[in-house]
Amino acid sequence: MKRLLDFDPITGVSCFFDYRGDEVILSHEQDVSAILDANKRSANDDDKTKRGFKNDYWKYATIPAVVEIEWLNRFGVSLDNPAHKGRVFKLLNHPDYRYLKTTSKVHTVSEHD
Numbered sequence: 001m002k003r004l005l006d007f008d009p010i011t012g013v014s015c016f017f018d019y020r021g022d023e024v025i026l027s028h029e030q031d032v033s034a035i036l037d038a039n040k041r042s043a044n045d046d047d048k049t050k051r052g053f054k055n056d057y058w059k060y061a062t063i064p065a066v067v068e069i070e071w072l073n074r075f076g077v078s079l080d081n082p083a084h085k086g087r088v089f090k091l092l093n094h095p096d097y098r099y100l101k102t103t104s105k106v107h108t109v110s111e112h113d
Contacts, residue, residue, distance in 0.1 A: 002027070011065040030066040038062065042102035049103045060107055061092050061100045085109065 006015040011030065018025040039062050042048055049058065063079065071077040077087045086109040091097050093106055 008065075013065045013069075028066050028069050030064055032064040032066065035062050035064050036099050039100060039102050043104050046104065049105055058105075058107075059102050061102055063092075063100050067097070067100065 002016045002018040004014060005017045005026075007013070013028050013030045016027045016029065018027065042059070068079050071079070071088075071091060075087070075091070077084050077091065079088060089107055089109045092100055
């Protein structure tokens, strides 16, 4: 039976503990619907991207905390590690994670990023 271990009111992430046989399972859940809806609206607003370029900024994505946890556990990619910048953009540009982007444009990174 899954039990709540912790809830972060800032991110909305709940951490659960479950025990199945000899296996301990920690899982994280977050309601990301508002983030994904905002990402979709932004991605469909090309003028927003153009205004961002003119003002020297470009909001490329909003990544929910549960996705950040997934990337760290599954791919070893940390958003806090500057050396992982290229891997972060590669994941963001992958079709499985396009819903995280706030633009329809594609940012390319060099092999050294």
